[in-house]
Amino acid sequence: MELFDNLLMGLSTALQLNNLLFCLIGVVIGTAIGVLPGIGPIPTVALLLPFTFGLSPDSAMIMLAGIFYGAQYGGSTTAILVNVPGETSSVVTCIDGHEMAKQGRAGTALAIAAIASFFAGTMATIVIAVLSVPLSVLALKFTAVEYFSLLVLGLIAAVVLAHGSVAKSLAMVLLGLLLGLVGIDVSSGVARMTFGIAALSDGLDFVPIAMGLFGLGEIIANLERPAERRVVSQSIRSLIPSREDLRAAFPAMVRGTALGSVLGVLPGGGAALPPFSSYALEKKLARDPSRFGKGAIEGVAGPEAANNAGAQTSFIPLLTLGIPANALMALMIGALMMQGIQPGPQIMTEQPKLVWGVIASMWVGNLMLLVINLPLVGLWVSMLKIPYRLLFPAIVLFCCIGTYGIANSLFNVWLMMGCAMIGYFFIEIGVEPAPLLLGLVLGPQLEENFRRTMLIADGDFTVFLSRPISAVILGIVAILLLAMLSPEILKTRKEALAE
Amino acid sequence: MTRSRIDLQDLLFGLFLVAVATGTLVATRNLVIGHAADMGPGYMPRVVALALMAFGLFFSGRGLWRAGRGIAPVQLRPLLAILASVGVFALTAERLGLAIASVAAVILASFATREGRLVETVAFAVVLSGAAVLLFVKLLGLPIPIWPR
Numbered sequence: 001m002e003l004f005d006n007l008l009m010g011l012s013t014a015l016q017l018n019n020l021l022f023c024l025i026g027v028v029i030g031t032a033i034g035v036l037p038g039i040g041p042i043p044t045v046a047l048l049l050p051f052t053f054g055l056s057p058d059s060a061m062i063m064l065a066g067i068f069y070g071a072q073y074g075g076s077t078t079a080i081l082v083n084v085p086g087e088t089s090s091v092v093t094c095i096d097g098h099e100m101a102k103q104g105r106a107g108t109a110l111a112i113a114a115i116a117s118f119f120a121g122t123m124a125t126i127v128i129a130v131l132s133v134p135l136s137v138l139a140l141k142f143t144a145v146e147y148f149s150l151l152v153l154g155l156i157a158a159v160v161l162a163h164g165s166v167a168k169s170l171a172m173v174l175l176g177l178l179l180g181l182v183g184i185d186v187s188s189g190v191a192r193m194t195f196g197i198a199a200l201s202d203g204l205d206f207v208p209i210a211m212g213l214f215g216l217g218e219i220i221a222n223l224e225r226p227a228e229r230r231v232v233s234q235s236i237r238s239l240i241p242s243r244e245d246l247r248a249a250f251p252a253m254v255r256g257t258a259l260g261s262v263l264g265v266l267p268g269g270g271a272a273l274p275p276f277s278s279y280a281l282e283k284k285l286a287r288d289p290s291r292f293g294k295g296a297i298e299g300v301a302g303p304e305a306a307n308n309a310g311a312q313t314s315f316i317p318l319l320t321l322g323i324p325a326n327a328l329m330a331l332m333i334g335a336l337m338m339q340g341i342q343p344g345p346q347i348m349t350e351q352p353k354l355v356w357g358v359i360a361s362m363w364v365g366n367l368m369l370l371v372i373n374l375p376l377v378g379l380w381v382s383m384l385k386i387p388y389r390l391l392f393p394a395i396v397l398f399c400c401i402g403t404y405g406i407a408n409s410l411f412n413v414w415l416m417m418g419c420a421m422i423g424y425f426f427i428e429i430g431v432e433p434a435p436l437l438l439g440l441v442l443g444p445q446l447e448e449n450f451r452r453t454m455l456i457a458d459g460d461f462t463v464f465l466s467r468p469i470s471a472v473i474l475g476i477v478a479i480l481l482l483a484m485l486s487p488e489i490l491k492t493r494k495e496a497l498a499e
Numbered sequence: 500m501t502r503s504r505i506d507l508q509d510l511l512f513g514l515f516l517v518a519v520a521t522g523t524l525v526a527t528r529n530l531v532i533g534h535a536a537d538m539g540p541g542y543m544p545r546v547v548a549l550a551l552m553a554f555g556l557f558f559s560g561r562g563l564w565r566a567g568r569g570i571a572p573v574q575l576r577p578l579l580a581i582l583a584s585v586g587v588f589a590l591t592a593e594r595l596g597l598a599i600a601s602v603a604a605v606i607l608a609s610f611a612t613r614e615g616r617l618v619e620t621v622a623f624a625v626v627l628s629g630a631a632v633l634l635f636v637k638l639l640g641l642p643i644p645i646w647p648r
Contacts, residue, residue, distance in 0.1 A: 051639050171516055171554040178523060178547045185540035192540055193526045216581055223577035223611050389615055393608035394627055396581060397601055400588040401631060405641050413589040417582055424578060425515070428570050429508040447543050459536025 007129055010356030014364050019062050019357065022055065026063035027365045030070020031372055034077070035380045037084050038222055038388060039395060041071040043215030045331050046207050047398055049338065050405035057339040058354045062361040064335055065315065068328055069121065069362065072311045073369045076113040076304055077380050081106060089307045092275045096292060096299030103295050107239045112249050112297055113304045114373050115241075120257040120305035121366035124312035127261045128319070128359050132348065135320040139345030144456070145463055147344065148449040149473040151442055154323035157266065159435055160480050169435040176439020177446065179204055186444075187451065199411035206334050206440050208403045208416035213433040214327075215399050216416065217423020219392050239374055249301035252282050256302035260309030265316050266325070274310035275303035312362055319355050321345050323442075327434035330441040344445075506567025513558030520552035580611035596646040597636060601628035 013019060029048075033039045045064050052060035075087030080097035093113065100109040142150070159169040182193045183203030194200040241249070259281060260274035282302040283292045292299050314325040315332075322343035324330040333343045341351060348355050373380070403416045426433050457463035465471045523544055530541030584607040591600040605624035609615040635641040 054640075167554070167557070168512065171512075171551065171558070174547055174551050174554065175516070175519065178519070178544065178551065181544050181547065188531070188540045190530060190540040192530060192544060193523065195526065216585070220577045220581050220611075223581075224571070224574045387614075389609070389612050390623055392611070393584070393605040393620075393624070396584050396608040397588070397604050397627060397631060400585055400592075400604055401597070401601075401635050401641070404592060404643065405635070405639075408642055410589050410593060413585060413592070417585040417589065420582060420585065421578075425511075428573065429511045430568070431508075431512055450543075451538050454535050454538060457536075459534060461535070 003129060003133060006133070006352070006356050007360060009353065010129075010358075010360030011364075013058055013353050013357030014062065014361035019059050019361065020364070022059045022063040023066050023361050023365050024368055026066020027070035027073075027369050027372060030067040030072075031074035031077075031369065031380060032383065033067070034071035034074020034087055034090075035383055036074075036386075036391065037078060038219070038391065040087060040214065040218070041068050042328055042331065043211055043218075043395070043399065044071075045328060045335075046210040046215070047402040049207050049331065049335055050402055052335060053338065057336070057341055057351070058357040060335060060339060061332070061354060061358045062365075064332060065358055065362060066365045069308060069311045069365065070369060072308050073114065073117050073373050074380065076117070076300075077110065077373065077377060078384065080109045080113065080300075081381055082384060089275055089311070090304075092279045092303040093300060095279070096294075096296050099293065099295035100297070100300065105295070108241045108245055108297070109300050110377055111239045111241045111374060112245065112301050114370055115246075116249065116253045116256065116301040116305040117308040118366050118370045119253050120260060120307075120309040121312060121369075122363055123257045124261055124264070124309040125359060125363040125366070127309075127313055128316055128362070129356075131265075131316055132320050132355070132359070135316070136345075136348035139321055140349065141469060142345040144449045144452040145467050146469045146473065148446065148453055149464055149470040149477075150321060150323060150345075151446045151449065153473050153477050154317065154321075154325075155435075155438055155442060155446075156477050156480055158324075158326065158438055160484055165431075166484050168431050172431060172433065172435040173439040176436040176441075177443040178439075179209070179436070180440045180443020181447065186448065197411070199407075199409055203444070204415070204440070205406055205412055206331070206437065207406050208412040209419050209440060210327075210331060210437055211399045211403055212416040212419025212421075213423035213426070213436065215395065216420035217427055217433070219395060220420065220424045221427045222388075223392065239377075245297055249297050252278075252298035252302035253305045255281060255285075256305030257309045260306030261313045263306070264310030264313030264325075274306035278302040278306035308366075315358070315362075318343070319358065320348055322347050324438060327437045330437050333441050504566055506562040506565055507569045508562070509558045509565075509567060510562030511570070513555045513560070513562055516551050516555030517559065518555075520548045520555055523548035523551070576613075577611040581608060583610075584608035592643060594647065596644040596648070597632055598628050598645050599647070601631045 029044065030041065033041060033044050045067055048064065071087055072089055075085060075090035076093045076097065079085050079090040079093040080101050083094050083098040085091045085094055097109045097113065100106065155173050159173060160166060182200055184191050184201050191201055256278040259278050263274045263277060279299060279302060282298045283289050286292065286298065314329060317323040317325050318329045318332055322333065322345060324333050336343045399416065400413055403412045404410065406412060423433060453463060464474055527541050527544045531539030532541045532545060533539030584604045587607055588600050588604040591603060602624045605627050606620055609620040632645055636643060636645055
């Protein structure tokens, strides 16, 4: 069986001693930033990117992936014990998880969250492995025409399915595309929008932009709000859930995993949408919905499973087609490009060791997370006692050093400073910066494929519609955009995302 | 969030986009446009800039037209402290070395909040600077001077 061969190959990559080590580093860092509110996985991954240069591509990707799904585990610990979501994806876990903690069942809630996450992680790994093969076969039929259409679909779908105003997000994608155009034009060798600055001729690095917009902008906005951090020092009595707890939680876990796996693949879904949907579903299915909000174990198990499954399956578009589903995956694409690997539909056939190694490492990483999170939960809770007034200067410093480290250039530090200001401006006017990052990372590929297509087709725009695969993809784009114009769908979308 | 007669969020975003689009059009005015079959370097920037311009005008217009949310008052303290911290790092890192630049950056960043206590901040800055030198220069081999040259 091809699938087993692939998984075995992946496991043999993931189980190499150095890859195990990097996986462990990734999930430990991920858990740490997950536990700490105010630092998300995006700035962390951006921060660590410069230091993955020296690693082999598989070690680098395994570590960065570990940070992402590790953060989903860590986020729930804070949600349950302190009632503050460590990550946006664990907002829902606060509701019933913290209620359980108040009733003295913190240990059970933590255990169920971890078990649900592990179960979902395992299932999602299998889903990725199964889906990857047919998708990569399809991907082989792709030429510049289809790839351009696919990139358009990726960008549009990410905008439509993510939260925030669709029109504003589209404008942000364009802004990102524009930033991606800065630098020397590959086909003519002419400098574009470099304003005579030598450091700009290779184009804008996305790391300072990501760190400025997401890391520093966020810190400035956080500092404006009055600090409100109640550390509930709960004694965690028993971590082992009772048989009834498990029986109540298991169906929710399965449903959460299924829901999360589906929603995770969709661009823009990422980690935020699945837990909300799962919570709504559990509440609807429950015999006694009034228990929710008062410590219902299903309200922890379902969303936790959904959020982990979603976090992992959001790798599918990236690993098979080279299309990022959200801003974090855009950073991953950046990481690949820094390693000299051109992301795209050919990635699975050209880099099977890398792709399957990352897939297999997710399961290994989930196993590690179970161990790291349950017995060592006390350690993570004590991390919450670090006050924010000490935390944020450290983050600022590490952002400065990390940005400098990408190209040993001070220009990037200045660029990050500018982006911090713009990032703060975006927060102030209520615009999501994530689409900008997608546009920035995909921009150069979009232009290259567009120009190549136009060259082949002799400037005939109908080529996008006369090729069947491309026509279908663009058809989906059109439907998505038209659907956004219909007031009814707009209303449901608002409700679904606001819940 | 205050209510206001105009939608300030929309208006500001729209004006920002118009400014960016105008800047792009000016900066790329000398680039060859070419045509669809053989695009010059100026083709894509101009297409994107024009689209941004359209979005910008739309948001500006909508912002003026409908009532909406104002923006939260800007608090200068955190904004200036963080920007100054990054700026001072950029100015000093290569000339004075990582050790001194780190201490300066951390102390300046701490001014962003009123909670800080001076002694604690300075001590923390020194510790953090040591950790940064150990981690980034010694362990990860970042080519940056540690002390003034």
